[in-house]
Amino acid sequence: MTDARLSSPAALRNRDPILAVLRSVLPATGTVLEIASGSGEHIVHFARALPILTWQPSDPSEAARGSIAAWLAAEAPANVLPPLDVDASAHDWPVTAADAVLAINMVHISPWAATLGLLAGAARLLPPGGPLFLYGPYRRGGEPMAPSNIAFDADLKARDPAWGIRDLDSVAAAGDTLGLSLDHVVDMPANNLSVVFTRR
Structure with a gap:
């Protein structure tokens, strides 16, 4: 591609x-806010498949927002609305409400403060019963991680010591203090998980 699309x-x-998981998680209508939309390929694909919903992409990276705009x-x-500059770790987001919030492959490729900010932001924006959907690799209790995730975790920490595969119990506990209940977890390909919280 010769334009800004990544x-x-x-x-x-x-x-x-x-x-496939989102079809059973998202509301029938409303606005879905995606945090850390990256290239924009996910949100364009989801918007095409679920056309009744309104989709709001965001990313703190100027290059990512340029890619999203080019895909749009x-x-x-x-x-799909124009991409917003949203830093998950910031207290104030340029969004006042959302019926669902998504964050795909963000929690492990950002500092822990970004995860805490994501949870707090979702708690502020979501209505009661609104879902927060997370996707990526996680540690689960005392279960050993798959060898591929052990290697991935080491690579992440080599790139930035503040990054790394998070413990799902720690994420759930942080969400619980903000009024987000862990609803269910779905095993996904390549040792990833879909994690669904709902706003109490």
């Missing part, structure tokens, strides 16, 4: 398994 092989691999220009989905 492409992620992982996004192309996991978008349909994620969409190329695909022209009528139900």
Whole structure:
């Protein structure tokens, strides 16, 4: 591609398994806010498959927002809004409400403060019963991690010591203090999880 569009092989691999879970999680109507939209490929794919919903992409990276805007220009989905500059760790987001919040492959590729900010932001924006959907690799209790996730965790920490695969119990405990209840967890391909919280 000769424009600003970026492409992620992982996004192309996991978008349909994620969409299958989202179909059972998202509300029938309303606005879905995606935090850390990255290249924009996920949100364009989901918006095409679920056209009644309004989709709001966001990313703190200028390059990512440029990619999202380029994908929107190329695909022209009528139900996707222009990307916003949202830093998950910030207290104030340029969004006042959302019926659902998504964060795909963000929690492990950001500092813990970003996860805490994501949970707090979702708690502020979501209505009672509104879902927060997370996707990525997690540690689960005392279970040993898959060898691929052990290697991935080491690679993440080598790139940035503040990154790394998070303990799901710790994420759930932090969410619980903010009024977010862990609803269910779905095993996904490549040792990833779909994690669904709901706003109490």
